[in-house]
Amino acid sequence: MTSFEAMVAGAKAAADRRASLVPLARLKEASRLVPGAINALSSLRTDDRAVTVIAEVKRSTATFADLSGVGDPGMLACFYAAGGAACVSVVTGPSTTRGSLKDLDAVRASVDLPILANDLVVTPYQVHEARAHGADLLMLDARLETLVLEGLIERVHSLGMGAVVEVRTRREALTAVDAGAYIVAIDTRDPDTLVVDCSLFDQVTDVLPTQVVRIAAGGVRGPHDVMSFARCGADVVLVGEAIIRSTDPQQFVAELVAAGAHPALIPSAHREVL
Numbered sequence: 433m434t435s436f437e438a439m440v441a442g443a444k445a446a447a448d449r450r451a452s453l454v455p456l457a458r459l460k461e462a463s464r465l466v467p468g469a470i471n472a473l474s475s476l477r478t479d480d481r482a483v484t485v486i487a488e489v490k491r492s493t494a495t496f497a498d499l500s501g502v503g504d505p506g507m508l509a510c511f512y513a514a515g516g517a518a519c520v521s522v523v524t525g526p527s528t529t530r531g532s533l534k535d536l537d538a539v540r541a542s543v544d545l546p547i548l549a550n551d552l553v554v555t556p557y558q559v560h561e562a563r564a565h566g567a568d569l570l571m572l573d574a575r576l577e578t579l580v581l582e583g584l585i586e587r588v589h590s591l592g593m594g595a596v597v598e599v600r601t602r603r604e605a606l607t608a609v610d611a612g613a614y615i616v617a618i619d620t621r622d623p624d625t626l627v628v629d630c631s632l633f634d635q636v637t638d639v640l641p642t643q644v645v646r647i648a649a650g651g652v653r654g655p656h657d658v659m660s661f662a663r664c665g666a667d668v669v670l671v672g673e674a675i676i677r678s679t680d681p682q683q684f685v686a687e688l689v690a691a692g693a694h695p696a697l698i699p700s701a702h703r704e705v706l
């Protein structure tokens with residue numbers, strides 16, 4: 433079993449345990465009571481800035497080191513909104529990340545921005561959970577079996593949410609699009625060293641149809657990286673660790689947002705009408 437297969441098995445077992453406590457039918461009922469999902473597309477892709485920012489609430493790094501500065505996730509999300517983030521991402525699991533649906537609840541109660549729920553999602557039960565807790569976008573992984581991925585994307589879209597499919601290679605990018613994704617997150621980090629490789633972004637996105645939204649996800653350290661990814665054709669950057677480690681998250685998000693709106697990055701066709 434590969435480590436990804438082991439993580440999938442773990443996520444499935446955990447979801448099955450939760451389903452034995454709260455059956456799917458109850459969850460579906462609960463999702464009918466929450467306000468409908470916000471269509472995040474118009475917030476993510478805008479004409480007046482080259483790149484928009486998804487700011488992430490998370491309790492651990494990609495290598496599961498503790499990010500103890502998170503404190504109150506709702507408050508942090510308010511800082512992100514005040515800093516100009518287009519969307520807030522919340523890591524809700526798996527358990528190694530110390531994230532939970534409680535964090536999603538706290539963020540949902542605090543901001544009106546679209547929310548991306550970020551977990552290893554492997555069963556339709558988790559899709560309904562995310563919706564019942566107010567998510568508008570849901571992260572999926574292109575390494576899942578194709579039929580499973582297709583089914584999950586369909587389920588996400590049928591609940592009015594947007595599926596964000598995370599990819600690392602051209603092949604995964606093609607799989608994601610074939611499976612019905614129109615928002616793709618590209619992780620350009622080397623899996624061993626976690627070093628960001630902007631040139632990989634170009635290679636992977638090359639195979640995507642132009643209408644597909646491109647999110648640069650993982651390892652973005654600051655405004656400079658936002659501009660680099662913008663030049664590679666990113667529409668959105670997803671930033672977690674660097675914001676949480678900063679001394680002033682609102683100010684840091686504002687700096688990322690300003691970098692994404694830098695006039696030098698806006699295509700001339702748009703600049704003329706501004």
Ligand SMILES: O=P(O)(O)OC[C@@H](O)[C@@H](O)c1c[nH]c2ccccc12
Pocket residue numbers: 488490493494523525529550551552571598649650651652670671672673674
């Ligand atoms: O903290 P970073 O390096 O800015 O990375 C953010 C994002 O890529 C990451 O949190 C993420 C991407 N896909 C995920 C799936 C599950 C949990 C978390 C994630």
